[in-house]
Amino acid sequence: MVPAPTFRDGVGELDLGITHRYAERLAMTWAPVVLVSGPMGQGEDMSSSERAGVLDVWRRHLSGGRLVAACWSDADIAHAQDSDVRALVMLQAATTTELVKQIEAAPMGAWVYSNPRYSHAMLTPELIVSSRVSGVKLSKVTTRELAEFRTAAPSVTIVHGSSRSISSSITAGADLVTAPPLATLPQPWPAKSLNAVQDVVDRIQWDVDQAGDHAARVRRITDIAVRNSAPS
Numbered sequence: 001m002v003p004a005p006t007f008r009d010g011v012g013e014l015d016l017g018i019t020h021r022y023a024e025r026l027a028m029t030w031a032p033v034v035l036v037s038g039p040m041g042q043g044e045d046m047s048s049s050e051r052a053g054v055l056d057v058w059r060r061h062l063s064g065g066r067l068v069a070a071c072w073s074d075a076d077i078a079h080a081q082d083s084d085v086r087a088l089v090m091l092q093a094a095t096t097t098e099l100v101k102q103i104e105a106a107p108m109g110a111w112v113y114s115n116p117r118y119s120h121a122m123l124t125p126e127l128i129v130s131s132r133v134s135g136v137k138l139s140k141v142t143t144r145e146l147a148e149f150r151t152a153a154p155s156v157t158i159v160h161g162s163s164r165s166i167s168s169s170i171t172a173g174a175d176l177v178t179a180p181p182l183a184t185l186p187q188p189w190p191a192k193s194l195n196a197v198q199d200v201v202d203r204i205q206w207d208v209d210q211a212g213d214h215a216a217r218v219r220r221i222t223d224i225a226v227r228n229s230a231p232s
Helices: 016-027 048-061 074-082 096-105 125-129 143-152 167-171 181-183 195-209 214-228
Strands: 034-036 069-072 086-091 111-114 135-138 157-160
Touching: 016 048, 016 074, 034 048, 048 074, 048 111, 048 143, 069 167, 074 086, 086 135, 096 125, 125 143, 125 214, 135 143, 143 157, 143 167, 181 195, 195 214
Parallel strands: 034 069, 069 086, 086 111, 111 135, 135 157
Antiparallel strands: none
């Protein structure tokens, strides 16, 4: 899964021109799934209308089956459904009771995203087993925890939010791995093999890690993506 950046111009407005170019180029790769308006895209800092506008651009270039829309509000969920794009409900719960209500409110077949950066109450395998969601994206978890989710919910799609050891994530039970370094649109795009992808991811990740904290790493990836999206 490639988490797409969000592009803005010098005055902070969405730059849909760069978004179009970037989406067109990423669409030509073999990347099976693209996440729009997630943390890499700073979706939490956007309005619902901005997130809808960005998703509309992506929908012009990729089929709904290749897109996942991070949903931070009910309006986001409705727009994802109207666009025939899978909704990834961002869990934002202070308590377990709130968490259960958010999971229960997720549409049938949606995915949910558990990340301690946004939710104090964290997802457990038991909550997924008893829900109607079809997938879960997990960040800040160990491979042991991945395996526990896989054992408890064999039919649920599991996305691991780290590509630092893709083979370990897959062995533990992940179906997909989020690869932020690939959001830079590396040139050339890696061959469709685990070793080739990991080599490219590791090289870019080392450079990105020098930037500092999460926000700085996002800026670094976005800046590289802008350069790699420039007209040839």
